[in-house]
Amino acid sequence: MRVIYLDNAASTWPKPPAVKENMAEVIEHFAANPGRGGHALAMKASKAVFRTRVELSRLFGIQNPNDLFFYMNATQALNQAIKGLLKEGDHVVSSSIEHNSVRRPLEYMARTKKVELTFVEPREDQLYYAEDFERAMKPNTRLLAVSHASNLTGVILPIAELGDLAKQNQVLFLVDASQTAGVLPIHVGEMKIDMLAFPGHKGLYGPQGTGGLYVHPSVDLEPLIHGGTGSQSEAIDQPTTRPDRYESGTANTVGLAGLQAGVSFVLEKGVENIHAYEWKLTKQTIKGLRQIKGVEVYGPGEEVERVGVISFNIEGVDASEASFILDQQYGIATRAGYHCTPLGHRTAGTEQRGAVRASFGVFNTEQDVEALLNAVREIASAFQSS
Template sequence: MMSEIIYFDQAASSWPKPPAVMDAMMKCMQEYAANPGRGSHQMAVQASRVLFDTRKHAAKLFGIKNPNDISFTLNTTHALNLAIKGFVKPGDHVICTNVEHNSVRRPLEHLKATANVEITYLSHNAEGYIELSELERSFRPNTKLVVVNHSSNLLGTIMPVGEIGGICKGRGVKLLVDAAQSAGVLPIHVGDMDIDMLAFPGHKGLLGPQGTGGLYIHPDVDLDPLMYGGTGSQSEAVLQPTVRPDRYEAGTQNTVGIAGLNEGIKFVLAETVEKIHAKEWRQTQMLMEGLLGIEGVTILGPGIGQNKTGIVSFNINQVDSSEVAFILDQSFQIAVRSGYHCTPLAHETAGTLATGAVRSSIGYFTKDEEVNALIDAVREISFQYA
């Protein structure tokens, strides 16, 4: 049953995973699933080595000089909360966009309600792009941070992070990038792009398991830890250690998941993000061309020929997106995501608050025949609701 499913929910979690990911997780469980950094015996040492090996590969992928500037998290949401709550102080001003995920909006709104933090939301056009001139005009004397997603999880729009980073650097303001939809899919170099903090998931484009992710923190940036507790280092101290990454990694790490993530990152490095993006972009164009040929179908975000990630969100006439997704699942064995995708401000601008949107998302292992199957299914559903 499960093997028959055509999976177009890659933006939520990539599937399937490279076999090496599962093999590494099983090997860890069978051979060295001890606490990393908590002991000197050979199993604990091996666990620590795998964690550091994963940091090294992530550092290579993102152009990070010191692997210890990467702290492992449970997911991008965890990483964003660590960055935002650890950096923003009462009275600070933060700039972000209307296409940010709730993982950005909700922590900021919490700080607005509890710590007198000011927020400016930058508007975007129908394709999801912001005006850099509006960003320039939004800076204030107390602006502390700019937060932007590298690619919209609704529209697939790719933000000009490098240009934004240059603007922030010129103003002396830190830049936090949400790479939930771009890590492993788009080239990212934190130095070249002037990124001060990079939040990334392990379970999407990096092809690792759920429950993994990370936050890169520039060496000049100090965060208040989100969690306090045991780290295996400086145990005699009353306060949280200052050494990285221990300062931000209280408690036992997900060694099994990180072992799998290591193999996912190694797969991406071997294939290269350029090859991965080119393949996904080709199929994205193929899907968009097919859907736009169907009467009653509208697509959100950048149009055909424009650069974007493998996210294609669409609607059929005024049919509720949940109904379309249900039919795709039950009648065609096609898995998509429906609703608001945790980004209501983007739907408000797109005019889709009444219906939500059907989000199909392509991954590296998506086949051309699966793209055609989705197009044919949408055509049949559209005919039913004509």
């Protein structure tokens, strides 16, 4: 039975063939230590890492590739941004859909540094508006930190408007692009984004263990990790030059070479085209699910554009059981539970039961959608008649 993979919000799969090819080339021909030697293989490894920096800068409108720092994932990048910036007495405005990768570092800073937190709620239409974030601002607000889109309902926040708001209030702007990097257009200059955290293994189609953080050149963060950087080795303190200041230890050259291929794939297809295709599948799914008796779909309807993430429940069926049946009996991979976003589930009204989540990538098809709808229809019918 062919696996229908609908868990792309967690990690996209399959990957473009060039991802594997790039990674294999590094392993076979120049898996030396980048930035740690002057010999030919080390220089070749360094160039491979830099090429990835350049491709990502093209994608996100970053002027200087050295303002982009590599981490294992968006979680590490967000921890660097939040813990490296905030001081005692600061206030942060965020949203009520945040993933734990944003919320937990913020809560840690609230507990250890007495940082104040405000989480803005959506309106009755389940959407977020810049003026509500503006009302949450205080004289000591230091940071506006939000997800670009919800990993539970796919709701998209008005990032460009929030960027303007942050600048008007002289507040730094941090965006978690875990669900939107490679899926929605992002330009850090035009959107006035000071810090952008992103994973490599989702919409950028790279391997797991890759991600990064863009930091505007005017923003200085306290490094989260201290150690060897291959530069200024005689100094006892962390280097001041970028990206070395924020990249201690040996880089994941193999993974970053794979990420470069993934980003090139996204640039070639076009972010707008990717989103349009995923939105087409998403609308088809939302419309179909809402026609099945006993199925509840969360988030706005198909008339409101979102990323390719849909969460739902089937009456009388535990979310985990429904996901298990989809996997074992129908070969459809979804994710059930709380999706690392208790804030999001509280906002959606599912904090007591969780939900089943289906999420799309560019390799999914309309046939995949129909297979999901047929499976959910059969499961709902079986439990309603039992």
